[in-house]
Amino acid sequence: GAVVSQHPSRVICKSGTSVKIECRSLDFQATTMFWYRQFPKQSLMLMATSNEGSKATYEQGVEKDKFLINHASLTLSTLTVTSAHPEDSSFYICSASRVSGDYNEQFFGPGTRLTVL
Amino acid sequence: QKEVEQNSGPLSVPEGAIASLNCTYSDRVSQSFFWYRQYSGKSPELIMSIYSNGDKEDGRFTAQLNKASQYVSLLIRDSQPSDSATYLCAVVGDMDSNYQLIWGAGTKLIIKP
Numbered sequence: 001g002a003v004v005s006q007h008p009s010r011v012i013c014k015s016g017t018s019v020k021i022e023c024r025s026l027d028f029q030a031t032t033m034f035w036y037r038q039f040p041k042q043s044l045m046l047m048a049t050s051n052e053g054s055k056a057t058y059e060q061g062v063e064k065d066k067f068l069i070n071h072a073s074l075t076l077s078t079l080t081v082t083s084a085h086p087e088d089s090s091f092y093i094c095s096a097s098r099v100s101g102d103y104n105e106q107f108f109g110p111g112t113r114l115t116v117l
Numbered sequence: 118q119k120e121v122e123q124n125s126g127p128l129s130v131p132e133g134a135i136a137s138l139n140c141t142y143s144d145r146v147s148q149s150f151f152w153y154r155q156y157s158g159k160s161p162e163l164i165m166s167i168y169s170n171g172d173k174e175d176g177r178f179t180a181q182l183n184k185a186s187q188y189v190s191l192l193i194r195d196s197q198p199s200d201s202a203t204y205l206c207a208v209v210g211d212m213d214s215n216y217q218l219i220w221g222a223g224t225k226l227i228i229k230p
Contacts, residue, residue, distance in 0.1 A: 002163075032216065043222050044161070044205075093160045097216055103149060103168060104209060104216045111160040 003027050004096045006109035013084055014117055021079045021112045023094030029074035030096035034106065035067075038091045050077045084116045119144040123206050123221035132230050136193040140206030140221050143187065149209035150182055150189045154202045155223070161205055165191060196228045 003026040013019050023033055035047045035056075048069050050056045056069035068080040077096075081088055093111040097104055120143040130136040138152075149168055153161035167173045167180040167189065179192040189208075193200055206221040 034217070044220055046217065049217060091158075091160075103166070105151070105163060105166055106207075106216075106218055107163060108153075108160040 002098055002105070002107045004094065004107045004109040006094055006112050008112060009110060010113045010115075012115045012117065015085050016083055018080055018082045019084055019114060021081075021092055021094075021114075023077045023079070023096065023109050025075045025096040025098075025107075028096070028098045030077075030098065031074065032097040033071060033077040034095045034097070035069060035077075035079050036093045036095065038093060038111075044093070047079075081114065084114070086116045089114055089116045119147075119208075119219050121206055121208050121219050121221040123204075123224050125222055126225040127227050128224055129227045129229055130196050132196060132198060132228055134196055136196045136200065136226055136228070138191040138193075138204050138206075138224050138226065140189045140191075141187055142189070142206075142208045142219070144208065144219075145184075145187065147208045150180070151207045151209075151218070152178075152180060152189075152191045153205040153207060155205055156202045193226075198228045198230055201226060201228045 005024045007022045033050045036044045038044050047062045048056045048058045050069050050071040052071045052074050058064045071077040091111050095106040095108045122141045152165040154164050155161045165180040167182045173180045177194045181190045203223040203225050205223045207218040209216050
């Protein structure tokens with residue numbers, strides 16, 4: 001159990017276009033999902049925390065109007081990179097939080113590699 | 118500010134030996150601790166969760182938690198070349214933070230054949 005999928009796995013787009021990334025928890029309901037970004041040879045950077053049915057909470061320095069997050073159901077969150085530019089090229093990874101009793105574990109999707117030309 | 122500290126490595130261990138990875142954390146109220154493995158170019162994979170003081174074993178992996186010393190470790194027995202990866206220690210923040218993970222920078226482990 002605890003499988004998280006992401007789609008697409010890889011996307012190449014032109015500068016100025018928008019890209020939508022989907023994150024799904026396949027076998028559990030996730031009240032909370034997280035979006036991370038990771039540049040080559042660097043640590044994971046949390047971008048935002050997404051709760052089902054409410055607005056996402058963005059980390060300092062992350063533009064909420066550029067990175068639109070929607071968490072419409074307990075199994076689906078989407079991240080839209082609007083007006084993408086080459087500096088947005090990165091590895092975007094979502095995680096979903098599974099609560100079991102008093103415990104809470106995060107499971108990661110396989111990631112989406114975005115290249116903006 | 119809550120912090121999680123790990124030695125960045127690389128830690129080089131011969132095949133078949135025990136690899137020992139260490140992590141310290143600053144927040145005394147933390148209750149949940151995790152080890153993730155991340156291969157280059159891939160997303161992190163949860164390999165161990167530990168919530169109580171003491172040892173927790175799963176196959177070749179043993180997590181050890183000492184809340185008094187604010188210390189959590191991961192032992193990998195009979196290390197294999199396929200264990201070569203970056204190991205990330207993470208601690209859950211409190212409920213007010215939506216259970217965000219506070220991450221260490223990771224330790225790069227290299228298993229030499």
